[in-house]
Structures are given as structure tokens and as C-alpha cells.
Amino acid sequence: MDHAAEAAPRTRGRNPRGQGERLREEIVAATLKLLEQLGDDQALSMRAVARAVGTAATSVYLHFSDRDALVLAALERCHQELTRAIDDAEAGADDPVAKLRARILVLGSWAYEHPGLYKVLHESTLNQRADMSFKRELGDRTAEAVRRCMRDGLIAVDDAALVAFDLRAAVHGAVSMRLNQPDHPWPPLGEQVERFLVKLVGIPA
Structure with a gap:
């Protein structure tokens, strides 16, 4: 028996009338923290989420029909926050190539x-x-970042969506290999991203 899962939840005050949405937000936030710790949605339980929030499991089910629905809501929130962070980094860069570079570097560093x-x-x-x-x-915005480089004549005109897809696939592969083989002597991610930008996107070396 999972004794931790059976432990009584910490006491949580009842939300005032009309504040059920606040409980939903707390459930999503707790789910994100647990998923970060577990790294596996199958290891997550509704009971564990309820315990982290300090409510009953039945209250979690009032907002989410099952675990998949809960995890999807949490991942969508996570993706929104990642997209905002990437957009903010892009906004601080001066030209289309710098914006694209900033976007891709945040995508990689966020994974770490x-x-x-x-x-x-x-x-x-x-x-x-x-x-x-x-x-x-995220894919659409990366394609638009590539398209801006093409419109400004900074890289050769091509299928922006396909170029962005290849770039994102390369970065995801590099990140995944690092996370799954952390003891390997990988080159700095920034240097590898730069090579991707040169070879796959065509920015000047």
C-alpha cells in the first residue's frame, strides 16, 4: 500500500462562494510541481494532487474527469508559460536573426x-x-521567426515552416540526449544551437 498516498491531506479552508476557479488553479499548480518531480504522468495520482493542495480527491474530480484531463490542463499551462518566456527573450533581441537565436536558446535552456x-x-x-x-x-511562432529572417534577406528564402521544423527537431534531439545521458561529455548547447542555425537555417557563420 502507498502509505504516502493514504495520508490525510493537510487542512485547507473552504473557498468562498464563487472562488472555485481558485481551487482549480491551485490543483493545476500542484500538478505541475508533482510532474516536475516525477517526470512521468503515469506516476501521478489524483490523491497525491489532492493531498498537495490540502483538499479531498473528490474535489479534484469535480474539476478534472480523470488524470489525463488534469495532466493536459497542467501541460497547457506549462506550454503557455514557456511560450511567454520565449517571446520575452525574442522581444529583447535587436534583429530577426538575434530574435531567432534567443528563441531557440530559451527553448533549450528551459528543458534543463x-x-x-x-x-x-x-x-x-x-x-x-x-x-x-x-x-x-510554438511551432507556428518559430516558423514566423524564420520567415522574418527570410523577408529581411538575412537567410535564403525557403519553406519557413519546414526549416523551423528541422531546427526544432534538432534542438529537441540535442536536449533529449543530454537529459537521458547526463554523464556524457556533451558540447555546450549554445555552440550546438549555433551550428544548427548555420547548417539548417543558413544564417552566416
Whole structure:
């Protein structure tokens, strides 16, 4: 028996009328923290989430029909926060190439800061069972970043969506290998990203 899972939840005050949404937000936030620790959505339990929030498991089920629905909501929130961080980094750069570089570097560095969430977001079996259409936004914005470089004549004109896809696939591969083989003497990610930008996107070396 999982004694931790059976432990009584910490006491939590009842939300005032009309503040059920606050409980939902707390549930999502607690789920993100647990997924970061576990790195595996299958290891998450609704009871553990309820215990972390300090409420009953039945209260979690009032907001989310099952674990997949809960994890999807948490991952969508995670993806929104990642997208904002990437957009902020891009906004601080001066030209289209610098903006694209900043975008891709944040994408890579975020994985090191949140390895558990990265694994669930990109490597979990939930990707096969559920629609994660919200992930398309990041791809679309990366394609637009590549397109801006082309419009300004900084790289050769090509299929921006395909170039962005190849770039993101390369970065995801590099990140995944580092997370799954942490003891390997990998080159600095920034240097590898720069090579991707030169070879796959065509920015000047």
C-alpha cells in the first residue's frame, strides 16, 4: 500500500462562494510541481494532487474527469508559460536573426531547468493518447521567426515552416540526449544551437 498516498491531506479552508476557479488553479499548480518531480504522468495520482493542495480527491474530480484531463490542463499551462518566456527573450533581441537565436536558446535552456516537465510534455505516452494541439503555437511562432529572417534577406528564402521544423527537431534531439545521458561529455548547447542555425537555417557563420 502507498502509505504516502493514504495520508490525510493537510487542512485547507473552504473557498468562498464563487472562488472555485481558485481551487482549480491551485490543483493545476500542484500538478505541475508533482510532474516536475516525477517526470512521468503515469506516476501521478489524483490523491497525491489532492493531498498537495490540502483538499479531498473528490474535489479534484469535480474539476478534472480523470488524470489525463488534469495532466493536459497542467501541460497547457506549462506550454503557455514557456511560450511567454520565449517571446520575452525574442522581444529583447535587436534583429530577426538575434530574435531567432534567443528563441531557440530559451527553448533549450528551459528543458534543463524543468527536465521532469520536459519529459512529460514531449516524451510521455500521453502524446499518443490525447490531442496536444496547443503545442502547435510554438511551432507556428518559430516558423514566423524564420520567415522574418527570410523577408529581411538575412537567410535564403525557403519553406519557413519546414526549416523551423528541422531546427526544432534538432534542438529537441540535442536536449533529449543530454537529459537521458547526463554523464556524457556533451558540447555546450549554445555552440550546438549555433551550428544548427548555420547548417539548417543558413544564417552566416
